């Protein structure tokens with residue numbers, strides 16, 4: 001009888017312990033943030049906390065979406081929980097040492113991720129990269145409209161800052177990978193809506209890739225992180241761009257696919 005009771009108690013204890021050891025509550029943004037910071041070795045700020053980082057010369061304006069900063073503060077950070085989960089989802093495919101490579105003498109604090117309600121920058125923008133902070137390399141992401149592609153895309157822009165800091169001529173030969181006579185439109189706002197996501201041909205990942213060479217590289221990188229071998233095998237020109245990019249990336253960040 002005593003043994004049965006002990007077993008019952010043990011079971012009861014187990015029942016209480018197990019849920020606590022499982023996933024954090026679905027909406028607990030602060031727990032998710034603490035995990036991301038610890039696990040990946042970077043910093044995350046959310047909502048009204050980001051106003052401190054919106055410097056005078058900031059390229060992006062943070063949209064309060066009709067609520068005052070005080071109201072946002074009262075509301076807490078839990079509205080960012082889905083975006084934090086998406087960050088973890090996208091970051092989890094990088095090798096463990098990857099994020100530490102953002103820490104340098106110029107950027108001793110490494111990567112800072114700002115999660116805001118909205119961004120204004122010549123119309124709709126879901127993300128961006130800033131390097132004007134005090135020793136910080138900042139990725140800013142909007143709470144809505146961001147998917148896994150956006151995260152890889154902005155991460156690439158941040159990587160390029162690091163690559164160019166090591167070798168400012170790293171991308172001098174990039175344009176030789178384009179068709180003869182091609183030149184970038186140099187206009188972000190020329191593309192509206194879904195057109196920017198159309199896959200034009202084997203030379204460019206998307207219509208948007210034709211705006212600036214930095215965007216070309218960032219969209220190729222999205223595909224490096226998300227498309228499979230069958231997809232790449234039918235795109236020999238794009239594959240050359242991917243190989244060029246991976247060579248520059250590995251010089252600073254190591255082999256992205258070493259663990260596979």
Ligand SMILES: [Zn+2]
Pocket residue numbers: 153157214215218
């Ligand atoms: Zn971009």
